[in-house]
Structures are given as C-alpha cells and as structure tokens.
Amino acid sequence: MNENVKVVFGLLGGFALFLYGMNSMSDALQKAAGEKMKKILEILTKNPIMGALAGALVTAVLQSSSATTVMVIGFVSAGLMTLPQGISVIFGANIGTTMTAQLMAFKISDYIYPLIFIGFIINFVCKQEKVKQVGRVIFSFGLLFEGIEIMGSVMKPLATSPIFIDLMGKVKDIPVLGVLLGCVMTLVVQSSSATIAVLQNFASQAGPDGVTSVIGLGGAIPILFGDNIGTTITALLASIGQSKNAKRTAVAHSVFNITGSIVFMFLIPVLSKFVRYISPKGNEVDVISRQIANAHTTFNIVCTLVWLPLIPVMVKIVKFIVRGDDAKEKAVFTAKYLDDKLINQPTAALYLVSEEIKRSASYAAEAFSYLKAAVTAKKDGVAGRKFNEYSEYVKVLQESISTYISKMFSSGNLTELQSEQTAGLLCVSNNIERIAERCDEIDKSYENLKSKGYKLSNEAINEVKECMELSGKLFEEAIEAVATGDDKVIDKMTRDKNKIRKINRQCSKAHFGRVKNKKCSKAMSGDYTEILQNIGRITDNCVGIAEEALDNIKFMTLNAEEMEQYGNVIDFSQAKQVEGTEA
Structure with missing residues (x-):
C-alpha cells in the first residue's frame, strides 16, 4: 500500500x-x-x-x-x-x-x-x-x-x-x-x-x-x-x-x-x-x-x-x-417545558418532564375545582366552560408527555434507575389524565340529569360537595407525596382515602333513603350513583399516584429559591373557586 x-x-x-x-x-x-x-x-x-x-x-x-x-x-x-x-x-x-x-x-x-x-x-x-x-x-x-x-x-x-x-x-x-x-x-x-x-x-x-x-x-x-x-x-x-x-x-x-x-x-x-x-x-x-x-x-x-x-x-x-421579544408565549394547551434537543440528556429531560407533569396536575386541580362549582352551583355556565377548557389541557399535555417519554426510552440513554423514574413519572401522568377522564364522566352524568329535567336536592349537593372536596384534598396530598416523598403525607392519604370511601357509601345510602321516602326520583339513581362512583375512582387514581411515591418515584425539582422564582410550586388551595348556586 x-x-x-x-x-x-x-x-x-x-x-x-x-x-x-x-x-x-x-x-x-x-x-x-x-x-x-x-x-x-x-x-x-x-x-x-x-x-x-x-x-x-x-x-x-x-x-x-x-x-x-x-x-x-x-x-x-x-x-x-x-x-x-x-x-x-x-x-x-x-x-x-x-x-x-x-x-x-x-x-x-x-x-x-x-x-x-x-x-x-x-x-x-x-x-x-x-x-x-x-x-x-x-x-x-x-x-x-x-x-x-x-x-x-x-x-x-x-x-x-x-x-x-x-x-x-x-x-x-x-x-x-x-x-x-x-x-x-x-x-x-x-x-x-x-x-x-x-x-x-x-x-x-x-x-x-x-x-x-x-x-x-x-x-x-x-x-x-x-x-x-x-x-x-x-x-x-x-x-x-x-x-x-x-x-x-x-x-x-x-x-x-x-x-x-x-x-x-x-x-x-x-x-x-x-x-x-x-x-x-x-x-x-x-x-x-x-x-x-x-x-x-x-x-x-x-x-x-x-x-x-x-x-x-x-x-x-x-x-x-438577537432583537425583539418572542411573538407570544407557547399556547397554554401545548407542552411548555419539553424540549426534544434534551432527549439525549436524561437528567435534564427528566427534570423537564417533572415540570410538565406539575403543570398538568395544576390544570387537573383547576378542572376539578370548576367541576365542583358546576355541579353544586345554581348558575353553572361559566364554571362548566372553564371545566371543559382545563380538562382538555390535561389531555393534550398527557399526549405530549407520553410521546416525550417514549422518545427518552427509545434513545437508549437511560440508566436502570432513570428508566424506573421515567416509567414511574409516566404512571403519575397517566393517573392525572384518568382523573380528568373521571371528571368528564361526572360532568356527563350531571348533564344527563339536567337534560331529563332533574336537579339535585340540597342534601345531594352537600353530599357531592363534601366528597369532591375530600377527593380534591387527596389529589393535593398525592402530588405532594411525589414531590416530597414524605411518608407522613402518604400515611395521611391512607386515612383520608378510607374516610372518603366511608362517606361515599353513606351518600349512596342516603340517596336511596330519599328515594324510598319519595323525596327523590328513582330515575335519578343511575346518574347520581355514577357521579359518586367516579368520585371514588378519582380516589383510586390518587392512591395510584401515591403508590408511585412509595416506590421512590419523585419529581426532579429546583431548589427552594428557584421554585419560588419560577412559580413551579403547585398550590391546590389557590385553585380558583367559582361562586355558584343550586341548579
């Protein structure tokens, strides 16, 4: 040569x-x-x-x-x-x-x-x-x-x-x-x-x-x-x-x-x-x-x-x-944090996935809050529209998160531990989407009642309101459990879960008691029971999120100062409530 x-x-x-x-x-x-x-x-x-x-x-x-x-x-x-x-x-x-x-x-x-x-x-x-x-x-x-x-x-x-x-x-x-x-x-x-x-x-x-x-x-x-x-x-x-x-x-x-x-x-x-x-x-x-x-x-x-x-x-x-400002911020119903250029940087990608799931969770909390207002309010038009809006946000974000995580797995860059964390975060995101779907089912049942000319009695409204407030609290605790991994939070969730299930059964019995006493129409039983059952299913989804926390699945987060700076703390107690009256 x-x-x-x-x-x-x-x-x-x-x-x-x-x-x-x-x-x-x-x-x-x-x-x-x-x-x-x-x-x-x-x-x-x-x-x-x-x-x-x-x-x-x-x-x-x-x-x-x-x-x-x-x-x-x-x-x-x-x-x-x-x-x-x-x-x-x-x-x-x-x-x-x-x-x-x-x-x-x-x-x-x-x-x-x-x-x-x-x-x-x-x-x-x-x-x-x-x-x-x-x-x-x-x-x-x-x-x-x-x-x-x-x-x-x-x-x-x-x-x-x-x-x-x-x-x-x-x-x-x-x-x-x-x-x-x-x-x-x-x-x-x-x-x-x-x-x-x-x-x-x-x-x-x-x-x-x-x-x-x-x-x-x-x-x-x-x-x-x-x-x-x-x-x-x-x-x-x-x-x-x-x-x-x-x-x-x-x-x-x-x-x-x-x-x-x-x-x-x-x-x-x-x-x-x-x-x-x-x-x-x-x-x-x-x-x-x-x-x-x-x-x-x-x-x-x-x-x-x-x-x-x-x-x-x-x-x-x-x-x-590089002059000028961005034409506009990304639309609220599109993924804000996910970046394909970081797929091959697993730690950074996991961090961005965590931020997007937090965002999805905040929208799910808003959707649940507006649904509660719609079901328990006398004038539910605005609350109903807002519920549909936030529910759709959760579904769109879930699709983006699932696609992004699939790309992370297919990249072949994840370690065994990172694969476990990624799979766990996907389960958390899936449960958040299922909560939004349960909310859709509750909304559908409620709309069925209205289309038939029925309305919930004051007793029924109070029962549904109590169950939904407890479920919302449980959702807050579930997200906190994934954010902190605190065993005390998970123990509290277990107690609240049992309390919700007990109240749910009491509400169902109370409804049939009203039917028996001719205070409520028998024709409402199917839809009303479906509302209660879906609230129970939301509870199960919250437990599913907490179970991921028990398996050491956690959000990758910024330190306290950065979290405050970027507003990434999800505070469900601040979810907007809509004033309403009986429908």
Missing part, C-alpha cells in the same frame, strides 16, 4: 477510535454521574460565580461542553433558567471543557492496554448499572488514548515532509490562517476536544532538528483559538427554533470565544511566555502537549474572569444581536 495512503488511513482510523472513545466515555459518565450533575446545577443562584462554577463542574464531569451548553439552552428556552444565569453557566462550561485537553497531555502509553482490559472486564462481568458504566468509562478512556497513539505514530513521517513543514511555517507566520484552520476542523468534527487532541498530537511531532515541535507553541495557539470558535456552532444549531433568550444564550457562547480570540491574537507572545513559565520544562516536543492544554485552560479562565462582572454588558450585546 502506498505510504501516503497508509498515513491517511492511519489518521482516519486513529481519529475514529479517539472520537468513539471520547463519545462513549462522555455517555457513560452521564449515566454514572447524571444525578450528581443535576444536583450541581441546582446550586445555581443569581450569583454569576456560582453559575460559572456549576457549569465548569458539570462539564468536567460530562467531558462535553456541548452537552452542558445544549442543556442550558433547553432550560433557558423553557423559562427554568434566566438569561444571565444561562450565560454564567456557559462561561463555566468553557473552563470545564479544558479538562479534556489536560487529560490528553498525560503520557500513559504503557497503561493503555491494561486500562482497556480492566474496563472491559468491569463492564462485562458486573451486573450493577453504575459499576458497569464505570467500567465503560475506563474502557472508553483507554480506547481514546489508543486512538491518540495511532495518530501519533502515523504522523511522524509528516514531520519530515517539505510540504507539511512549509504549511506549518505559514500557519506560524500568519496566525489568522491558524484560526481559520482550527475553526474549519471543529466545524467539520463538531468537537473542539477532538480537534484539540489532534492538535496536541501534531504539535508533539519533532521538526527537522528532532528537538523542537514541527509547529511550535506560537503556531498551535491560533489553531486553538479557532477550535474554540468552531465549537460554538453546536450551541447555535441547538438554539434553532428556540425562544429569543435561548438564541441569546447560544450567541453569548460565540461572543465569548470570538472576542477572547481576537484580544488574545495580539497577546500570543505574552500568552506563550506565561504558558512556558507554568508548564513543565524540557524538550519542546516532550512538553508541548501540556503547554497547549495549559494555554487552553489559561485562555478560558482569563476570558471568564473578564466577562463574569460584565454579564449585564453581555446581555445587552446579545439582545442587540
């Missing part, structure tokens, strides 16, 4: 192995540490420093700034994170992603195959999901280093190629060419970590003298800047079709890297001198990989320190670039 063809195939094969190992490691890290990642994001406050720290830690764990950036854009789009918060996390993500380059700078050639073997054995033998993912992380880590070794071995002949030496000389003399080269490479590969690893390998090849790097630190830094600019395309693509603030978050990522690169282009000699000072000493080819990693880290830390106090300025810049 021709020598040049061997070099090309070796580069492509090594790069493919590296890219596969890196993506596999990132995926395994998300599955093994996804819950911790979510907890880190929960410490976000209005303090930009905390936001940047959260972004850096999450990205260092996930080994992917793109994953963090896409997640943040989804949160901003859903209104769960403010624009300044999102920008601060993006700044931190830029620091976190430099950890990959630092790892690449280690020389672990002698340990690659033991790492691959150990990782394979752990992943193959162990049954526990988290341990298997740890094994996959180790295995993938070994693979990506093997890819680096392959690329390094096939690139050695390039170091003596006159054409290659001439090309590298032009890049060193004209830094803008280096920026363009790095930007194009990252745009093609869609991974700055991958292109920086390739850069580290190229730079580690010795020039004609056998001591100095074929490109040198001064030539590598502009390519590094281009890599940073190119990686922002992922965020820009993720913001397509999102809200204005989501687009602004993505643009902030680009402004951060572009402005930093422009300023540092004039400071390359200063940056090179500083990096050489803080890096290990030795022959350039032996230490340049670490120097490039340190240059990457220095660039992003300095840019973050400069921009953090200027977040208000960044907000003004991105609002100038």
Whole structure:
C-alpha cells in the first residue's frame, strides 16, 4: 500500500477510535454521574460565580461542553433558567471543557492496554448499572488514548515532509490562517476536544532538528483559538427554533470565544511566555502537549474572569444581536417545558418532564375545582366552560408527555434507575389524565340529569360537595407525596382515602333513603350513583399516584429559591373557586 495512503488511513482510523472513545466515555459518565450533575446545577443562584462554577463542574464531569451548553439552552428556552444565569453557566462550561485537553497531555502509553482490559472486564462481568458504566468509562478512556497513539505514530513521517513543514511555517507566520484552520476542523468534527487532541498530537511531532515541535507553541495557539470558535456552532444549531433568550444564550457562547480570540491574537507572545513559565520544562516536543492544554485552560479562565462582572454588558450585546421579544408565549394547551434537543440528556429531560407533569396536575386541580362549582352551583355556565377548557389541557399535555417519554426510552440513554423514574413519572401522568377522564364522566352524568329535567336536592349537593372536596384534598396530598416523598403525607392519604370511601357509601345510602321516602326520583339513581362512583375512582387514581411515591418515584425539582422564582410550586388551595348556586 502506498505510504501516503497508509498515513491517511492511519489518521482516519486513529481519529475514529479517539472520537468513539471520547463519545462513549462522555455517555457513560452521564449515566454514572447524571444525578450528581443535576444536583450541581441546582446550586445555581443569581450569583454569576456560582453559575460559572456549576457549569465548569458539570462539564468536567460530562467531558462535553456541548452537552452542558445544549442543556442550558433547553432550560433557558423553557423559562427554568434566566438569561444571565444561562450565560454564567456557559462561561463555566468553557473552563470545564479544558479538562479534556489536560487529560490528553498525560503520557500513559504503557497503561493503555491494561486500562482497556480492566474496563472491559468491569463492564462485562458486573451486573450493577453504575459499576458497569464505570467500567465503560475506563474502557472508553483507554480506547481514546489508543486512538491518540495511532495518530501519533502515523504522523511522524509528516514531520519530515517539505510540504507539511512549509504549511506549518505559514500557519506560524500568519496566525489568522491558524484560526481559520482550527475553526474549519471543529466545524467539520463538531468537537473542539477532538480537534484539540489532534492538535496536541501534531504539535508533539519533532521538526527537522528532532528537538523542537514541527509547529511550535506560537503556531498551535491560533489553531486553538479557532477550535474554540468552531465549537460554538453546536450551541447555535441547538438554539434553532428556540425562544429569543435561548438564541441569546447560544450567541453569548460565540461572543465569548470570538472576542477572547481576537484580544488574545495580539497577546500570543505574552500568552506563550506565561504558558512556558507554568508548564513543565524540557524538550519542546516532550512538553508541548501540556503547554497547549495549559494555554487552553489559561485562555478560558482569563476570558471568564473578564466577562463574569460584565454579564449585564453581555446581555445587552446579545439582545442587540438577537432583537425583539418572542411573538407570544407557547399556547397554554401545548407542552411548555419539553424540549426534544434534551432527549439525549436524561437528567435534564427528566427534570423537564417533572415540570410538565406539575403543570398538568395544576390544570387537573383547576378542572376539578370548576367541576365542583358546576355541579353544586345554581348558575353553572361559566364554571362548566372553564371545566371543559382545563380538562382538555390535561389531555393534550398527557399526549405530549407520553410521546416525550417514549422518545427518552427509545434513545437508549437511560440508566436502570432513570428508566424506573421515567416509567414511574409516566404512571403519575397517566393517573392525572384518568382523573380528568373521571371528571368528564361526572360532568356527563350531571348533564344527563339536567337534560331529563332533574336537579339535585340540597342534601345531594352537600353530599357531592363534601366528597369532591375530600377527593380534591387527596389529589393535593398525592402530588405532594411525589414531590416530597414524605411518608407522613402518604400515611395521611391512607386515612383520608378510607374516610372518603366511608362517606361515599353513606351518600349512596342516603340517596336511596330519599328515594324510598319519595323525596327523590328513582330515575335519578343511575346518574347520581355514577357521579359518586367516579368520585371514588378519582380516589383510586390518587392512591395510584401515591403508590408511585412509595416506590421512590419523585419529581426532579429546583431548589427552594428557584421554585419560588419560577412559580413551579403547585398550590391546590389557590385553585380558583367559582361562586355558584343550586341548579
């Protein structure tokens, strides 16, 4: 085989192995540490420093700034994170992603195959999901280093190629060419970590003298800047079709890297001198990989320190670039939080599903409240229309939630624990929809009574009202149980459930007592009994929700300050009541 063809195939094969190992490691890290990642994001406050720290830690764990950036854009789009918060996390993500380059700078050639073997054995033998993912992380880590070794071995002949030496000389003399080269490479590969690893390998090849790097630190830094600019395309693509603030978050990522690169282009000699000072000493080819990693880290830390106090300025810049407001908020009867771009981020997706189920539960509570007003009021027109409106909202949201959860399962990214949580949340959502359906049945029975010219007696209205109030309270407790997992709430539910069933039986007996005493028409018995039975079925659905809580199914929630900020606390006691009189 021709020598040049061997070099090309070796580069492509090594790069493919590296890219596969890196993506596999990132995926395994998300599955093994996804819950911790979510907890880190929960410490976000209005303090930009905390936001940047959260972004850096999450990205260092996930080994992917793109994953963090896409997640943040989804949160901003859903209104769960403010624009300044999102920008601060993006700044931190830029620091976190430099950890990959630092790892690449280690020389672990002698340990690659033991790492691959150990990782394979752990992943193959162990049954526990988290341990298997740890094994996959180790295995993938070994693979990506093997890819680096392959690329390094096939690139050695390039170091003596006159054409290659001439090309590298032009890049060193004209830094803008280096920026363009790095930007194009990252745009093609869609991974700055991958292109920086390739850069580290190229730079580690010795020039004609056998001591100095074929490109040198001064030539590598502009390519590094281009890599940073190119990686922002992922965020820009993720913001397509999102809200204005989501687009602004993505643009902030680009402004951060572009402005930093422009300023540092004039400071390359200063940056090179500083990096050489803080890096290990030795022959350039032996230490340049670490120097490039340190240059990457220095660039992003300095840019973050400069921009953090200027977040208000960044907000003004991105609002100038992305002008106007969203045409209108998403229609109330469509999913507000669910974002398909976060399907492959299980922790973030579960969080958004939880928020949408809470929203569905609040609409179900409104529907139940208006139904109670319609059944027990003398003038039920407005209450009836409002009931139909909110009942329809619940059904539409349930369909969206079910579809979204199906996509989560089909993505194959859920861990065993996340699969259990997702399935449990789907059961909660299904029970909420069934409650809305029971309400429809109650409404239908009540309308049947009216169409036949019957009306409920004062005694019957009071009975239905008492049963519905207790069922509404039980629904509130059921949602609280899933939100908090508090055993005391679940114990209280059990007592209230038994109380409702007892009162329900008493109401049924009282009705037949009225029929026997000729105070009520026998023809009303079917519909009235159906009303009581459906209230009982609502009770069963509430118990079904609580049973999920007993199985440790919980909503993924924001911390207390964020919940207050975004209004995500469902307070059923505030459900609107409609004044009514006997029908």
